[in-house]
Amino acid sequence: xxxxxxxxxxxxxxxxxxxLLRCNYxxxxxxxxxxxxxxxxxxxxxxxxxxxxxxxxxxxxGFEAEFKKSETSFHxxxxxxxxxxxxxxxxxxxxxxxxxxxxGKGTMLLVSP
Amino acid sequence: ETxxxxxxxxxxxxxxxxxxxxxxxxxGHNTVSxxxxxxxxxxxxxxxxxxxxxxxxxxxxxxxxxxxxPNYSSELNVNALELDDSALYLCASSSFSGNNxxxxxxxxxxxxx
Numbered sequence: 255x256x257x258x259x260x261x262x263x264x265x266x267x268x269x270x271x272x273x274l275l276r277c278n279y280x281x282x283x284x285x286x287x288x289x290x291x292x293x294x295x296x297x298x299x300x301x302x303x304x305x306x307x308x309x310x311x312x313x314x315x316g317f318e319a320e321f322k323k324s325e326t327s328f329h330x331x332x333x334x335x336x337x338x339x340x341x342x343x344x345x346x347x348x349x350x351x352x353x354x355x356x357x358g359k360g361t362m363l364l365v366s367p
Numbered sequence: 368e369t370x371x372x373x374x375x376x377x378x379x380x381x382x383x384x385x386x387x388x389x390x391x392x393x394x395g396h397n398t399v400s401x402x403x404x405x406x407x408x409x410x411x412x413x414x415x416x417x418x419x420x421x422x423x424x425x426x427x428x429x430x431x432x433x434x435x436x437p438n439y440s441s442e443l444n445v446n447a448l449e450l451d452d453s454a455l456y457l458c459a460s461s462s463f464s465g466n467n468x469x470x471x472x473x474x475x476x477x478x479x480x
Contacts, residue, residue, distance in 0.1 A: 297471040353400065357402075
């Protein structure tokens with residue numbers, strides 16, 4: 255069975271500071287990994303995905319994530335936070351070939367001026 | 368290109384009633400998945416439909432059922448509603464031959480009183 259652990263239900267940063275959201279996964283096969291963002295009262299928007307190509311993945315809005323097999327991690331980073339980045343972020347895992355996703359519990363990113 | 372749409376946006380029901388939620392998939396997608404997102408939690412997989420048949424199911428009771436139509440749109444039906452069914456219900460469409468990427472609709476907020 256697959257699982258995802260997101261460390262920290264809330265992360266607070268100042269505008270312009272580094273954003274680091276942590277995600278660790280458990281999977282019996284090499285996984286596909288995803289980061290989604292959810293703004294209040296909206297659905298999920300894909301930020302980036304890892305599908306067994308380059309381990310450093312660049313996404314939209316300046317976000318990137320690095321797949322580290324030895325650490326079973328897929329942490330999300332952004333060099334400089336913007337106020338508009340305040341939202342909830344979900345890490346998800348799936349088996350290659352199966353499109354169903356297993357999500358973590360999410361991390362709420364708070365950005366202060 | 369039309370994205371994933373869901374209806375209704377909000378719904379209020381009482382315990383014991385039945386509800387039907389609807390989803391139109393993104394153009395070119397033949398697979399629809401449904402997720403339940405309880406308050407403060409990550410989405411949980413309910414089931415997936417491909418070619419009008421159920422193609423996988425999460426840990427949800429049989430009172431959660433679905434349909435997929437020839438145009439790939441889908442319905443989620445929940446019978447005998449319980450208070451714990453209150454949640455945001457998300458529909459996601461994908462291409463079965465794709466790289467697991469799912470595109471989410473805005474969701475239907477169901478409140479059970």
